[in-house]
Amino acid sequence: MARERKISFPMVANYNSVVKYFVEHGLNAAFIMPPKLTRRTVEIGAKNSPDYVCAPFKTLLGNMVDALEAGADTLVMTMGLCRLGYYAELQEQILKDLGYDFEMINLAAYSTGKNRDYFKAVRRLNPRVSLGRLALTFAECLKMVEHIDEIEEEYYRNCGFERHPGQYKKVYDRFLLNMELARNVRDIEAGYLKAKREFQAILLDKPEQPLRVGVIGEYFTVMDEFSNLYLEQKLADMGVEVHRWMNLTHRNIHYQGQKNLGVQISEYCRYEMGPTSTANIWCAKNYAVHGFDGIIHLKSAGCTPEIDIMPVLQNISRDYKIPVLYLTYDSQTSDTGLMTRVEAFYDMISMRKQVVQI
């Protein structure tokens, strides 16, 4: 029998517990949890990447190095609708040139749209996988993603208003740990319900009309808190209700589809512009219509689809009189410049709100 594979998948937001669960239970293989993203990760990634590639490439590459050093022998890399689709190929080449010995499963090579082809990739990871078990685990994983997203949403909406600081964070961290340690679907459900109950019990000092900010932007940077320098936490700490539509639940599992969203924003754009462009424009309009106090748009430097939607966002900003803050991230780790802009944005929307309320 072939030795057991040690599979790893680069860290994306909080979803690695899901990948872990899938690999361990669905594929019956070992999962190497990549170490948390740190400055060292970014440094290694940036050193070995082409200079003009976007920051997520560098971060993921660094994280792959971390995972390989932690003992992984098989890496899985996702496909994507923008340049991301080519990343696995290039990253494999760079890592092989660096002298790492591993196998890369490039999902882009299997993304024909047919489930049969995805199954081929799974077969490569474990040839003796049981289809029934795989399907069941996959369903459980979707449930876990939904739970993580729901808890995260609730966390960022409320954690800025708790009466005793730190309570929300404690529950949230414990929930994420529970998801990582979950061994069956009962653990997942129990962890989720526990977090929900504990959130309910926390006392809030929330004004009737709190400041509400919608965060939109490029898929990876907007979801990964390390890459966006904990933007949502910073906003929440100032006393803002932070909303972010973009997550796996909304964008992938329950995505309404390009056509359905496109119809709702037909006055702003008529064509699809990129992987998350339609969704982000729709989302920005949605926030504007619902009377949010501001929108923050983030992207990594050089992300073409997100640069393209900025003129549309400017139109939305003018039509609905909603301020939009544009932030560009590269592989920097200092947050002084970010803080200046976010603080000023907060001051502006809060002064505006005071005037409107009088």
Next chain:
Amino acid sequence: MKEAYLGIDIGSISTKGVIIDKDNQILASEYIWTEGDPMGAAGKLISALEKQFDKETYQIVATGTTGSARKLVGAMVGATIVKNEITAHAVGTTTLYPEVRTILEIGGQDSKIILVEHGIAVDYAMNTLCAAGTGAFLSSQARRLGVEVEDFGRIALTSKHPTQLAARCTVFAESDLVHKIQMGHTKEDIIAGLCRSVVSNYINNVGKGKKILSPVVFQGGVSKNIGVVEAFRKALGCDIIVDENGHLMGALGIAILAGKANARRTFDFSVEDMAFRTREINCGRCPNNCEIICIYRDDMLIDSWGNRCDKGALKAGIRTGVRTMAKN
């Protein structure tokens, strides 16, 4: 004793300070170069302000700091409010000019635009990543041309045919400029072209997608350059207000904010004689290696920041035994 408020704006190039009374009247003001030493500059600024200030009738009850070194100097002077320069500028200018609709600001390293409606800032933008079209660019080009940057505006106004210069990027603008000099363009034409390129760069980058409505106030260090003011007037087709205290707006704004806020702490002029020192340490408690900045007054740790989690938290007030070099 009447109440007074102190505001300090520590920018990358210059450090500004004002003391105002309850009616926002300026009692003392000072403008000096930062010269890469924000703490030293703040010390000098405070001693200069002390000379102008009437200590018998007024007492400073609240202190605010703003600008890129706000946190550092805020810890040093014991500020009651530490705020970003965008808010400070908006507050300062709207207090003096309640009617203003657009505030253009070009400083040493940054440039920003603030849109105002009914005296409240409603939108702003700030340059990202690149210092093209800021004061630093103008002063480096002045050095290349062998002209004092203070004379730039006067020389620019004498030009009849400003040279076209690539405006997008400092690097391109500079190589374009060298080329034009060697081609034989006159100095005043090139200087006027530089002023124009600063303006078009500003309008295309910072002001992109923003509707610039009159009345327009132009401030920041570069507003002292009449060549740039003239170029703005031509490009926007409206009158540009430049206040004689335009360079003090940030400091004024933060002083006003300090006065409005509830926090009160009597300011002690003796900080100028104390020795302050900073030290950078790498936390090392996890692979992230946060760079933690520690500030010491004499050998007492008064503040620290830069840590991302509690592992790197240091308690203020610890005597570290690290000896500080006495001032001078």
